[in-house]
Amino acid sequence: MTADANRSNAVGATSSSLSSSNKSPNSALLAQVSHILADDLGSRAVLVTLLQLLGDRFESPLAVFEVEPAFGRLRLLLPELSKDFVDYVGLEPSGHGVRALGDWEHRVRGTSLTLLRLDATLLLGIIDIDHLHHDEYLLLEKVAPAVRVASESFLQERSRRWLSRRVRTNQRLLEGLLSVSDTTVPWLKIAREARLLTGAHSALVLEVRPNAIWVAAAVGETMRQPGDTIDRSSGLLSWVASSGESVLIGSLADRSTTNTSAINSVRGETENDSAVVVPVFDTTRSLTALIALFSPQPYRFSARDLQTASELARFAGAIVAQRQTLSFVAAGQERSELAAEVLDLMVDGVALIDGEQRIALHNRAFALLHGGVGNASLRGKPITQFESEHSQPTSEQGAAVAEEERRRLDGSTFVAESYRRQFVDPASGTSGTLIAVRDIQERNVERQRVRRLAHIDPLTGLNNRAGFFELAGECFESDDDKLVGLLFIDVDGLKIVNDQFGHAIGDRVLSEVANRIRTSMRPLDVIGRIGGDEFAVLVTGMDSTRVIRQVGERLAAAISFSPVVVGSIELRVTAAVGVATGTTATIDLDQLMSVADSAMYQDKFSRLRPDLLHLHRGAHDAVEIELGPDLVRVLRGDERGGGLLLRFQPLFDTRSRAITAVEALVRWQHPKEGLLLPGRFLSLALQYRLMDQLDAFVRAEAMTRFSRWRAAGLGGQMRMSINLSGVNAAESRTVRDFCQLADRLEIPRDMIVVELTETELSDLLIDRIARIMRRLKSEGFLIALDDFGVGTSSFRHLQIMPVDIVKIDRQFVKDLGSGGDRGLVAGLTALASELGISVVAEGVGDQGCLDVLVELGVPEVQGFHLARPLREAALLKLLGKEGEASTLG
Template sequence: MEKYDKLESIYETLFKIIPYAVLILENGEIVDCNQTAICMFGYENKDDIIGVEPFKLSPTIQPNGLISDEKGKAQIQYALSNGNHKFEWVHKKSDGSVFFSEVILSKLFTEGSNTICAIIRDVTEWKIMQNKIKESENKYRSLFEKSNAVMILIDPETKDIVDANDAACVYYGYTKEKLTSLKITAINVSKKEDLYVQMESAKNKKTNYFCFKHRLSSGEIRDVEVYGGLIEINSKKLLYSIVHDITEKVMFEQRLMIQKSYFKQLFENSPDAIAILDNEGKVISINLAFKDLFQYDLDEIKGKLITNIICIEGNHEEDMNCTRIVQSGKIIRKETIRKDKQGNLIDVNLLSYPIIYNDKQIGIYSIYTDIRERKKYEEKIQTLAYTDSLTGLYNRAYFIDRLNYEINKKENKNIGIMFLDLDGFKKINDTLGHVVGDNVLKSFADRIKKYVRKEDIIARMGGDEFIILLPNVEKNEEIIDIAKKIVQNLENIFVIEEHNLYLTTSIGISTYPSDGTDAHTLIKNADIAMYKAKENIHSKIEVYSHRASSELKEKFIIDNDIRSAISKNELYICYQPIVDVMKKKIIGAEALLRWNHSELGSISPSEFIPIAEKNGCINSIGNWVIENVCRQNKLWQDLGYKNIFVSVNVSVRQLEEKDFVEKIKSILKSTNLDPRYLEIEITESAYMENIDNIISELKKLKDIGVGISIDDFGTGYSSLSQLSRLNIDKLKIDKSFVDNIENNDTNIKIVGAIIMVAKSLNIDVIAEGVENKRQLSILKKQRCKKVQGYVFSRPLTPDEFEKRLIRQ
């Protein structure tokens, strides 16, 4: 009896200290377990496991697709019938996570019942490692098989081809079975002695490079270069060969020899004058075109410096410097003037570059192209290029050239710039037509001429914009006086084709050097001042001010650059998670547009969205956002993440587009996204502007399955009847009600009222701007189940958001 008690004590100790989970099963229930089992399954004590059916510790569906309790009963029955049974299984912990295990079931022979001892070992890490090894093997096998490079493996002892990739089979024209039945000598037609020496070299040196001739299955012989070396696979040493076909390269080298023979003919018959010089610039040879252009025979100039023969007087030092540049290995390209034997000047394009042989400079090529006819043509074009065809004034290009000239004149004290724009000119074009508009511009140009000085330059910049250059200005008052005369003169009626037109102009003024020291800056600042003059209801003349220009400059840049922000890839989209606080799961996201300007850096949507709405860019930007959001959401779905909705803020200007809904349909079709995963979000104040039209558009969106939500709710003046007419899916409580809600009873009541109203209308509620756990707790008490804010996450890039999806 004492011996029995001692043996039982030993078994009890083993039961407690064994590093595996041990479960004692009796009649299908757990009747005992050790501490390791309690920890392994994530429970606190033995009572949490005792009495539980073992299948409750398994996921509902096993990897093999069978229901766990049916499969599990079969395993137990097998153990009861056979005494022992070993198998792999998947178990579930108390927190819902799963782990892989190896299970040994042993039948215990006790009186009165069928008792099973289950020993469970966690093999999750082994499983993961096993999968990684398999994945790695598959990866490198795939690289070998799918590589475009021709690869073969050779047994260095038997010279057998033991493996080849698909590219090798295609290249040699054999099936893999046939190719791997051959010896390397069957395809390598080089001398066997040479081949074996090279193979031995590759085996000893690990890697090597060779050139061979290989035979294809068709019998064709190809030149190849082989990069080979020794590798070990499954404890067996093999030679690998990466084969690259160089037949074309060899043929090219042969053709090169032929092409060299063509050079002399090309040199002699080139339409451009060519001189071959030594490194000092002395003539070695000239072609026929050189003789025709400069009227020299080779015998007259051979051995003489080219600069002493055809360079014009006074430019010898410059030309010698060009020769020195080419002597240093650089290339010269420039327009210049040369002279012929009779002293006639010739405009030429000069291309001069070093002659290199075996990495050494052995001479100089100088090629001269006669451009006299082109220069005459360019002079005619230049006259036209500097004139505005409509008004007869100078154009922008001439104005900038002249302004640069005036800036570079040392005697100038001040230079004035006036930038003029006709107010309301677009309406004239739209209502009376472009013919009347053109006549207005011509009449305006004629009036300006009357009030400027003789030395002033007037140019048309384009459209209805004009600019005046006033050199040698003593005081700024002179510029302002001229500007006032122009403005006052416009008070007189313009009679254009029997139309009496009243015009005004806005004038911006900048001065050199106080407002800029280069043409670009002066024009830009005058333009900025002109835009400020347009905003000024009291005066149509504005002098550039450094203090007041910063904001205007920024708006000006935003207004101009927002049009190209998409093409420059400066716009991007972030996604802020929307979380179900009860399930602690991401159920959606709000797409937030961002702009990283190349000059201004990050620009707030509150700054650029109103400008985009005003200048009409919002529609193209909005469509771009919707398309990219749909494409991104579909990508997440295709990657296997849980389907979520993404809401996109839409401007009322977009909803006013006649084909807005059709564009949404087109985007959904092209991206293959189910409409229910797209949500259109409008602000409460936006839909109040045109409620009937907005309701109509929203209904069309609802009909195709797109979700609708109201953003910033509580800041507008919605009525219950309007909410019901809108037939929306969600209300987003404005951030202003969530801010400081923990210290504001009124905000708590407002939020509670919004939730109650929404619930009565069967509308979901999302709280925006939730930043801390205290706010979250209050919202939970108010039965707000969905929130968005920094308490969970800031707005994320698509990659960052994807990582959040992976973790849930």
């Protein structure tokens, strides 16, 4: 079954499952959209299925456009599936849409093309929707957020695939750059790679000569053939060859280009609608070649393709320079008195070997290298006298530069680098084999020294990755079957240290960690720094796997035993340690490393490692590492760290304005910095693995206050909303803690809302978090999802998480009163409500915003316009209980 058939079946199955329900057509559509987004079809299939579904529903083709910044135009995101748009945009399917992006509707050839802006670079286009009713147009606005999410996922996946192709291309070109097998430039390979990366219909590589441009390689749909010449007096290629400037042609018909000086040269050169041409320079900045890409489709190429071609040109220039050097080394065919003098001044030994394999001619250096004296001392001697059994045969033609062992007249040997090439002088008829020899004995000694240094990490003095794997690999080469253990160590939060204090401080931390590892292990253990913040230790000679695991535990404790002090900065360092064991007869080093790597990640999970969280930090949310010691103190009850306290922000019913819930928000009263908001210390708590204590404080304090209010008859049916960090949401003990505290304080469980922030939900832990949330829900608690709509996995979260409430992120709400995008909020609200989930709009900053939310039917709201986070007394006063406020303190 084809992929398209599978997608059609997916839509059909969803439709049939909902057609028998009692839902309205609009509700059914929203439910289908939600199911499509949650399906694991792949990003492209999800977008295709979604556009097909909406096209059928609105009886009009839909397509997604992306902005092409190089030309200020629009480009179809899926041109092969948007052929209906060809007649309306006046271009081929891969072409642009319309020039102006500020308007919502455009007339193209008398037909309406409506564009709905999804975000800064994406627009949803629909053809001829004059037949739609107002309600259907509003429905289209409601599903627009779903199209945005699917489109962004598709773009991310497309970018990953392109980067993967770039990596493979770079590897192949680097192999060509390092190759010295011949002196030719692999133009055909470069042309193929350029066409592959850019999707061009044809690719040419052309060598630039004084009077003409010569086709060196041609691939794809082109009439040009290798060997063809192109006049340098006119045309696009001539313009680039003369100016040395790159050019990107978007469309010949529109005369659209990134270099207006080139557009007048295009006509007469090619009938292609779009092109990319870049120059290739050698190391002397001489223009030697051109890389040219063509397509009959307008706007086929983008700024990224121009950048790609330019990078390939730099590769090509490096190869040209290298081949020129090799050709120069091999050349020795000029015979003149000057050439002879130059030969004698050369450091390299050069000799001509005749057909009988005897030395016919050599320079002074060749004689000295082989133990002779004077220019004539070795003439007539067989070349085999100076070659070992490992030398290259002198009859081999075009041999590569090779290392070999050579003999001197006294029988001693030396290591040399040699090059052989057939020599023929047409003028004199002289022929033979030209050999060039260079003594590399000292270079090899230096190479060995460099090799030793290359295996040592200069920062820590430990083995680097190469050195570690070489020494550790030796343990697996013997025939002995012995027990080995591998400790894989990952230092926590080094990136945060580098960002906050600079790499110099980060390097000091790494050096100290290396010292602690070195002093904790035995001299016979192999220790290495194998990555930026990763270390590995191979342990041998242990009696049991239990002992090796104990060594891993002791090593983790040694790393975090005391803070790292750098000047006035005191940093608490922790690390995740993975342990893998096996015998050398049953497991190899790579397998052992893989198991230890997996074990290290498990240790990260169990230790609530913050690096696994997708933390959203704005410009004012920097991690304040210098506050770390005080945060540790305050959570231990030490008054020197200040104190933690709560503020309470109400949620209101949009119709009655009654308070329906309050959200408990933590604050830190620091002794020097004053009152700190969570943005100053939450990330720090994650780095120091203090989220467990912080969540416990907020949970206990908020529920205790809530219990007192209820006992005093305050609040009625008002709920208490308590934030839970993503790391603790994955821990099973969280269920027990909430249940025990609610029962002890006699709080009905359905009055407690456990609130998760969507941007903190790690994709690696989401299934585990979902299980824990289902357990909490089964115990009677309500589950809320904060910052809804920000992440690309929002709709998947709704499918797998037992969510009762979603809180639409403030970025979609704050501008509603001043003409913001109502469609996004309406769409998010409709999709959530369709799944039986209540909706709260955050960030209500003015009355105009509130009025729009009431009109859209959003049931609950929260924001500064209604109430800021309040002290307990101020909240109770707002509830109209001033007397009780003073009683409760």
